[in-house]
Amino acid sequence: QVWQIRLDLHLLNHDGNIIDAASMAGIAALCHFRRPDVSVQGEEVTVYTPEERDPVPLSIHHMPICVSFAFFQQGTYLLVDPSEREESVMDGLLVIAMNKHQEICTIQSIGGIMLVNDQVLRCSNITAVKVAEITELIQKALENDQKVRKEGGKFGFAELIPDQKITAFKAGSAAVDTQGVEEQAEGIIAQADPPADLFATAILHTPGTAQIGEGIENSWGDLEESEKEEAAEEEGESEATALDKIETEDADADAVRETKKGEPIVLSDSEEEEVVILEPQELPGKTR
Amino acid sequence: FVPEPRLQYVPVKGDRVIGIVTVKAGDVFKVDVGGSEQASLSYLAFEGATKRNRPNVQVGDLIYGQFLVANKDMEPEMVCIDSNGRSNGMGIIGQDGFLIKVSLGLIRKLLAPKCEIIQDLSQLYPFELVLGMNGRIWVKAKTVQQTLIIVNILESCEYMTAEQRKQALAKLSGN
Numbered sequence: 127q128v129w130q131i132r133l134d135l136h137l138l139n140h141d142g143n144i145i146d147a148a149s150m151a152g153i154a155a156l157c158h159f160r161r162p163d164v165s166v167q168g169e170e171v172t173v174y175t176p177e178e179r180d181p182v183p184l185s186i187h188h189m190p191i192c193v194s195f196a197f198f199q200q201g202t203y204l205l206v207d208p209s210e211r212e213e214s215v216m217d218g219l220l221v222i223a224m225n226k227h228q229e230i231c232t233i234q235s236i237g238g239i240m241l242v243n244d245q246v247l248r249c250s251n252i253t254a255v256k257v258a259e260i261t262e263l264i265q266k267a268l269e270n271d272q273k274v275r276k277e278g279g280k281f282g283f284a285e286l287i288p289d290q291k292i293t294a295f296k297a298g299s300a301a302v303d304t305q306g307v308e309e310q311a312e313g314i315i316a317q318a319d320p321p322a323d324l325f326a327t328a329i330l331h332t333p334g335t336a337q338i339g340e341g342i343e344n345s346w347g348d349l350e351e352s353e354k355e356e357a358a359e360e361e362g363e364s365e366a367t368a369l370d371k372i373e374t375e376d377a378d379a380d381a382v383r384e385t386k387k388g389e390p391i392v393l394s395d396s397e398e399e400e401v402v403i404l405e406p407q408e409l410p411g412k413t414r
Numbered sequence: 415f416v417p418e419p420r421l422q423y424v425p426v427k428g429d430r431v432i433g434i435v436t437v438k439a440g441d442v443f444k445v446d447v448g449g450s451e452q453a454s455l456s457y458l459a460f461e462g463a464t465k466r467n468r469p470n471v472q473v474g475d476l477i478y479g480q481f482l483v484a485n486k487d488m489e490p491e492m493v494c495i496d497s498n499g500r501s502n503g504m505g506i507i508g509q510d511g512f513l514i515k516v517s518l519g520l521i522r523k524l525l526a527p528k529c530e531i532i533q534d535l536s537q538l539y540p541f542e543l544v545l546g547m548n549g550r551i552w553v554k555a556k557t558v559q560q561t562l563i564i565v566n567i568l569e570s571c572e573y574m575t576a577e578q579r580k581q582a583l584a585k586l587s588g589n
């Protein structure tokens with residue numbers, strides 16, 4: 127029994143030199159990957175789930191990285207890491223894969239260009255320098271990712287989304303056109319109904335308890351009564367229309383009550399509640 | 415139209431595109447239009463072409479044509495004449511000039527009537543411009559430098575706002 131691993135590279139967009147980018151992505155992915163831990167005892171093989179035992183990295187002995195060189199005018203000009211445009215007009219391409227121990231893993235010449243010995247040697251020297259840099263970059267990124275995962279921070283795609291500031295998703299201030307606002311406001315005020323009558327006097331019940339105006343009447347009791355009436359009259363009427371009718375009834379009732387300003391104030395219509403006004407130095411009774 | 419940043423082109427019947435001739439096989443050319451398959455172009459699909467009077471098409475030439483057949487089951491077919499047999503602006507694109515690739519959304523923006531970008535650029539210097547729905551633009555101005563300037567502005571129009579573009583053009587026309 128052996129493990130089989132498959133590496134899929136999806137090219138989303140490129141500006142030339144796909145080979146180098148793909149080799150870096152591939153080796154980084156393989157180094158980052160963790161496989162389930164296994165223990166073998168004679169014939170018995172136990173594969174542990176990631177919850178049971180931490181997954182184990184692959185045994186990667188070295189990191190070969192490709193570096194591409196584009197040649198122009200029969201080898202006179204040499205470009206490292208050509209862009210899309212440069213690739214479309216180059217004579218030929220030389221790809222050298224090397225690891226950080228300066229061991230050449232692959233040399234490939236594409237396009238059938240004729241190269242001289244010292245050109246190839248020069249390219250391999252340049253490759254050694256580049257590969258050392260790139261390998262260090264990949265190592266640092268892998269270490270950083272491992273550290274962040276241990277500490278519980280954000281890694282992978284989430285790392286790219288910065289949200290450490292409250293203002294991270296703040297929208298820029300949008301200018302508001304305030305031309306003609308004054309006329310509009312005045313128009314609205316002129317058309318609006320005048321404010322309801324104000325009760326200037328406060329009625330003092332006891333020291334510490336006063337009442338200004340009457341407040342909105344409790345309409346719960348009315349709701350029950352009128353629902354019963356309407357249920358008897360018409361069936362299947364919607365609640366919304368029932369409520370509308372109740373509100374108009376209340377408005378009428380309020381208008382009637384307002385005219386009787388001088389009469390004693392009733393705080394609640396309900397017969398179930400006992401209303402007690404608290405006096406200082408008295409035992410507190412039932413409160414509303 | 416919402417301009418899409420999409421890059422991969424899917425052939426659509428009636429679309430006018432810029433293609434690159436890759437293979438010349440007797441009576442039929444194979445044209446790379448940036449899709450998943452190469453389109454086929456018959457040598458008779460040019461204005462005034464007969465069996466004796468063949469068009470002078472070489473491998474590597476740029477062709478501006480439209481799709482006659484473009485569905486997901488067959489290789490697309492393109493022609494350089496319209497239904498009346500006239501070329502109507504299509505055919506082999508002349509020598510020199512510069513071909514660039516941009517996103518499909520930018521092409522639609524440029525093809526809109528009274529496109530601001532094109533109007534601003536035409537204030538700069540005279541140039542020839544061919545826009546292919548497959549994301550390809552061919553530019554030719556009097557000198558190589560002018561051509562490259564226009565190419566750079568068109569490419570950066572993907573990311574620049576109108577403000578930034580006007581600033582860049584103002585700097586150029588000032589020079």
